[in-house]
Amino acid sequence: MEGVTKAVNGLSINNPRKKYRIQVSNTKKPLFFYVNLAKRHMQVHNEIELSALGMAIATTVSVAEILKNSGFATVKQILTSTVDIKDDYRVRPLQKAKISILLGKTEEFDELMAAAAAEASGGAQGDEQN
DSSP: OHHHHHHHHHOOSSTTOOOOOOOOSSSSHHHHHHHHHHHHHHHOOSEEEEEEEGGGGHHHHHHHHHHHHTTEEEEEEEEEEEEEOOOOOOOOOOEEEEEEEEEEOTHHHHHHHHHHHHHHHHHHHHHHHH
């Protein structure tokens, strides 16, 4: 029993190496929903993982490129693979392409987010004055 207690006490709930995963779809939400979601979660987590299957891969790559070109993120790792999807109607499993893109915060991330927040609040105040 002592061994179990030591193991439980040694567990870290806030594992800094754990990645936050966003599963991207190309049919459920628009592109900039995922861009803004990634920015929001990068404020809390230093790394996020964008993952997608099949046709949503293009959307995932676009989200990563927008974040990278805007200076919010750096691409740390790109993994591609295929996964077997089992279907009730098919005898053989269907293979789908899968991508995982690991993004990390840039050093300028907090400054860019603060500037975007200031611009958004300044624009809202300007609309109220007119």
